[in-house]
Amino acid sequence: MLFKQGHVYIMSNQYRTTFYIGVTADLRSRVWQHINGEGSAFVKRYQLHDLLYYEYHERITDAIDREKQLKNWHRDWKIKLIQEMNPEMRNLKGDLDLP
Structure with missing residues (x-):
């Protein structure tokens, strides 16, 4: 059985x-x-155009579970998570070859 992959961002x-x-x-x-x-x-509405963080999951269901978990986190926890991958909190859209 093939599973669909997913990303949390x-x-x-x-x-x-x-x-x-x-x-x-x-x-x-x-x-x-x-x-x-x-x-x-x-x-x-809030012009959220900068990609700061993403995670890959082999199964979309795991990505959905992780999204739900992160949405319940405090703001400070989210910032710490972002900074672990992206210390300068720069826009990562260039990593995806987007204009």
Whole structure:
């Protein structure tokens, strides 16, 4: 049986004041959608166009479970998680070859 892979990701605005946690089977396409205003209304409203963090999971169900877990975390915990992978909290969209 084949399992669909997934990613958990965190988007933010340029000031790093608001975070959005999402899950997707196609990270590159989903980030592109967010950047172009085709993602969620929340991302569009708060201009959360910077990809700060992502995790790969072999099964989409594991990614969904992780997303739910992260959404319950305190802000400080989320920032620490991001900084473990991305200490400067830079936009990682370039890692995905997005314009």
